[in-house]
Amino acid sequence: MNDFGLSTLEQYSLTVQSTSRTRGALLVRTDQAVYLLREFHGSEKKLAVQQELLLRLKSDGCLTDPCLENNSQSLVTRNADGVPYTLREWYDARECDPKSREDILKSVRTLARIHTCMRLSSGEGYCEKSLTEEYVRHNRELRRIRRFIRASGASGVFEKQYLSSVEWFLEQGEKALALLNSSDYESLRWKALEKGTVCHGEFTQHNVLLPKDRSMAAVTNFGHWCFGIQISDLYCFMRKLLEKYNWNLKLAREMLQAYHEIRPITPAEWENLKIRFTYPEKYWKLSNYYYTHNKAWISGKNIQKLKNLTDQKEAWAEFPEKCFGSQISPLNFQGNGI
Numbered sequence: 159m160n161d162f163g164l165s166t167l168e169q170y171s172l173t174v175q176s177t178s179r180t181r182g183a184l185l186v187r188t189d190q191a192v193y194l195l196r197e198f199h200g201s202e203k204k205l206a207v208q209q210e211l212l213l214r215l216k217s218d219g220c221l222t223d224p225c226l227e228n229n230s231q232s233l234v235t236r237n238a239d240g241v242p243y244t245l246r247e248w249y250d251a252r253e254c255d256p257k258s259r260e261d262i263l264k265s266v267r268t269l270a271r272i273h274t275c276m277r278l279s280s281g282e283g284y285c286e287k288s289l290t291e292e293y294v295r296h297n298r299e300l301r302r303i304r305r306f307i308r309a310s311g312a313s314g315v316f317e318k319q320y321l322s323s324v325e326w327f328l329e330q331g332e333k334a335l336a337l338l339n340s341s342d343y344e345s346l347r348w349k350a351l352e353k354g355t356v357c358h359g360e361f362t363q364h365n366v367l368l369p370k371d372r373s374m375a376a377v378t379n380f381g382h383w384c385f386g387i388q389i390s391d392l393y394c395f396m397r398k399l400l401e402k403y404n405w406n407l408k409l410a411r412e413m414l415q416a417y418h419e420i421r422p423i424t425p426a427e428w429e430n431l432k433i434r435f436t437y438p439e440k441y442w443k444l445s446n447y448y449y450t451h452n453k454a455w456i457s458g459k460n461i462q463k464l465k466n467l468t469d470q471k472e473a474w475a476e477f478p479e480k481c482f483g484s485q486i487s488p489l490n491f492q493g494n495g496i
Contacts, residue, residue, distance in 0.1 A: 221376035286386030
């Protein structure tokens, strides 16, 4: 029977008081602290570099989730069946509430703070993928899915909605690619790699915890970290939330200002943010999910997601210009109504 890693706790010098199941893991309470025990699926070599990063953030006063070494001074512990687990520092906390403006801005400020500390020697690899190559590949995939549906016949609601919308979204994808090619992106990317700036890689509300007894938020789940342009983390967080707020300009500007006051956004990063928001990433993700999964039955949830995207497309398409304008500098926030 799967013990969800519980037996591995014998390999730590801990006095466990209680354990409880949580999302995909075990919450472990000891006489001194709270930990999270979770099955490990990544590279131990990358985990070691990640641990270095997290300990550096911890020494700078940031709240993160470094691993606890076992009695053999290893970050990864295996149970009797050889299944690897990690035990991480954790918190009595709740996730960032996407309905709370206070939570949202606190999360953005926390991101800005950790970004000021997140640098490592970039000689180990783990570099972010080229955004140019990503956009080229995604646009090609949108065309492939269009051909597939046309050839097989648009018999379902999803397929009909897709064919009626794909041309418009593909035009936006090509527009974003053209803007990226004419921008300073490559220089921005290589400067980031030379400096060794590190991105969280998956900065969402689910990975921001708000402890009751701390003034700061905690950032967790750094498994997708990479060397790259840190502003991509801000984009990731903003995009997922703004989709829920129908691309509310006031909230977007508040998030940008909260970040900029702690970790200034450069003109090149400002331009890159505008381009990222121009690309139809959510539309591509939904299309890709359809293409790579069972097409005999498509959930009503995904059909509704596609409908929501098409319903919001005008607000989304206008957002980059309204929020970032034709300017290339974010420095005068008050002058831009922020």
